[in-house]
Amino acid sequence: MSDFQSINEAINKKAGRKLGPSIVVSLSLIALVWFALVYRREVFAVVVAIAVLLGIREIVRAFNVRGIYISVVSLAAGAVALTYATWNGGAAGLAIATAIAIPLLLIQLLTKGPEGFVQSATATTFSLLYLPFLAGFLILLAKPSTGLERVMTFVVLVGCNDTFGYIVGVLFGKHPLVPAISPKKSWEGLIGSLVFTVIGGSLAFKYIMEMQWWIGAIVGLMIVFTATCGDLIESAMKRDLHLKDMGTLLPGHGGILDRLDSVLISAPALWLALELVKRWL
Incomplete structure (x- = not known):
């Protein structure tokens, strides 16, 4: 047992993370994905949407650390809209919803004035494409029978x-x-x-x-x-x-x-x- 613990501690030190909790979390996430798909594929779409919303919370906080403003409410609303459009309209729905969401988000930023507009607009557009748009392809994978x-x-x-x-x-x-x-x-x-x-x-x-x-x-x-x-x-x-x-x-x-x-x-x-x-x- 002591040998196993020493090996585990060496791995944790080199990797910079604790191996045990990492394995438990990974297996739990796989089980959640499997259950959602087996129960109802719509549930999987909801799981993806929740993960995206949590990711938006993280990325907004990260940009705020550098003084870059992103409206978490507007971005979250855009993410929900993209998820709904993807499930109901497929790839075309995802593309159209993204094309509509980007200008609406930029218009919302106008209410904050010109100071830092380019930074905020860039960060907002990046966040929309990086999270809900790319995550939409997970829904596209799950949608067929x-x-x-x-x-x-x-x-x-x-x-x-x-x-x-x-x-x-x-x-x-x-x-x-x-x-x-x-x-x-x-x-x-x-x-x-x-x-x-x-x-x-x-x-x-x-x-x-x-x-x-x-x-x-x-x-x-x-x-x-x-x-x-x-x-x-x-x-x-x-x-x-x-x-x-x-x-x-x-x-x-x-x-x-x-x-x-x-x-x-x-x-x-x-x-x-x-x-x-x-x-x-």
Whole structure:
């Protein structure tokens, strides 16, 4: 037992996070997603909307630390509208709702006057696109009758990337990938993500999606790229805003945004891949 504790403490020290709570939170989130999809797919859309609203709360606070104003009420209303439009109108609904929400949010900012308008307008537009717009693709994945299979395949892909990248990076990582942005992310961790996400994607596409395994391998490569970029984007945000984590809601992870970083960028990629497969294969 003492040997296990010493190993666990060494991993926690190198990773900068507690491994046990992180695993519990991850499994709980997977269980929540599975239950929502099995019970009613509309419930999953509500879960996504709640996660986005919590993320908006975090990102507004983060920008406020640097003196950048964002109306949390207006942005939250826009997020709810995008979620509703996506569930009812699909990709077209998401696009139209986003096109309407952006000018309305900018008009709302006019009430604050010209001081800091460019900063606030940029931060507001970024927040709308980064959170409710990208999260809308999770709803697009879940909407069809095969929504359970599609979303759980997505969970396998992102889970393999994050989990094995983390484990391999902690155990063997010696060469930083992008030290200026994320000092703990290593080339060894990236290789671990590549190997296991390709394997996980191949198995998920064959046994969950009932498609050719090689499609899953290709999609796995794509998800490693998008998930890694998503993680680096959020790391760059935190460094620019001088934050360690975007929040403290999830033990072992930080905030909602610290958990969604790879998910938000990867969801549109998987949705597009499945659309291409549906049309051409």
